[in-house]
Amino acid sequence: MIKWAVEQGITVFVISWVNPDAKLATKSFEDYMKGGVFAALDAAEKITGEKQAHICGYCVGGTMTAVSLAYLAATNQDRIASATFLATQVDFTHAGDLKVFVDEDQLESLERRMKQVGFLDSTKMAMAFNMLRSNDLVWPYIVNNYMRGKAPFPFDLLFWNSDSTRLPAANHSFYLRNCYLENKLSAGQMIVDNVQLDLGKVKVPVYNLATREDHIAPPKSVFLGSSFFGGPVRFVLGGSGHIAGVVNPPAKKKYSFWTGGPADGEIEKWIDNAVEQKGRGGPTGSPG
Numbered sequence: 001m002i003k004w005a006v007e008q009g010i011t012v013f014v015i016s017w018v019n020p021d022a023k024l025a026t027k028s029f030e031d032y033m034k035g036g037v038f039a040a041l042d043a044a045e046k047i048t049g050e051k052q053a054h055i056c057g058y059c060v061g062g063t064m065t066a067v068s069l070a071y072l073a074a075t076n077q078d079r080i081a082s083a084t085f086l087a088t089q090v091d092f093t094h095a096g097d098l099k100v101f102v103d104e105d106q107l108e109s110l111e112r113r114m115k116q117v118g119f120l121d122s123t124k125m126a127m128a129f130n131m132l133r134s135n136d137l138v139w140p141y142i143v144n145n146y147m148r149g150k151a152p153f154p155f156d157l158l159f160w161n162s163d164s165t166r167l168p169a170a171n172h173s174f175y176l177r178n179c180y181l182e183n184k185l186s187a188g189q190m191i192v193d194n195v196q197l198d199l200g201k202v203k204v205p206v207y208n209l210a211t212r213e214d215h216i217a218p219p220k221s222v223f224l225g226s227s228f229f230g231g232p233v234r235f236v237l238g239g240s241g242h243i244a245g246v247v248n249p250p251a252k253k254k255y256s257f258w259t260g261g262p263a264d265g266e267i268e269k270w271i272d273n274a275v276e277q278k279g280r281g282g283p284t285g286s287p288g
Helices: 002-007 029-048 060-074 096-101 104-117 122-132 139-147 156-162 169-181 219-228 267-273
Strands: 053-058 080-086 206-211 233-238 257-259 275-277
Touching (some): 029 053, 029 060, 029 169, 053 060, 060 080, 060 169, 104 169, 219 233, 219 267
Parallel strands (some): 080 206, 206 233
Antiparallel strands (some): 233 257, 257 275
């Protein structure tokens, strides 16, 4: 995807997040925003001389992007020209099956375990995601590998899926409580660095991509999230799921995507009236 963007003449900067250990246990959402997003904007400005950037966030990185945009808006900082969200939730009303793992008792248990080591072990998060699609990501390997002794099928996305990272205890606890449990971001109740965040103050143009079979950021959830931004939003629905629906290059002509009117009302009605663009990939195949 980065290769495609560079080929279009876009100057691309990417944040490489560290894989945290116990020393980073107290790193918060605020730390990630300031030491990650804002530090990257500073670096890009220093290198290019440009005071504004077009920003793109994927999944929880998109949620972090939305938090950063709301913070910039609240503090009257004009650093972003437009924002692209890929499979991102900012409202968690329809967050899907992951909410099964998030209630007060489970969070307290998780926080106790994270306190002992300082981070959420990557295998715990990977298992949670795999359980959401157990028929695809768990049971075939038990049957074929363990019971039948066959080698795993070669599948590039599974290699990507196994390259998981840890999360600092403070960061992950804040995210689960403020987003999945209490849904504070879209309600205008989230506070970061003593600043109350309001997505309605975010006026920059937004391109918001969901994918039809996404089990992590369900399209209904992403669609609803579009309504909380205060500026123009273009909602696009891609084929496939959370990874393949985003990163497949247009040259493959593998998946369709759907475009339509404003992301208002119910997503089912929006889909009924949307126009299918066949065989042009995901967001990189669209004129967004």
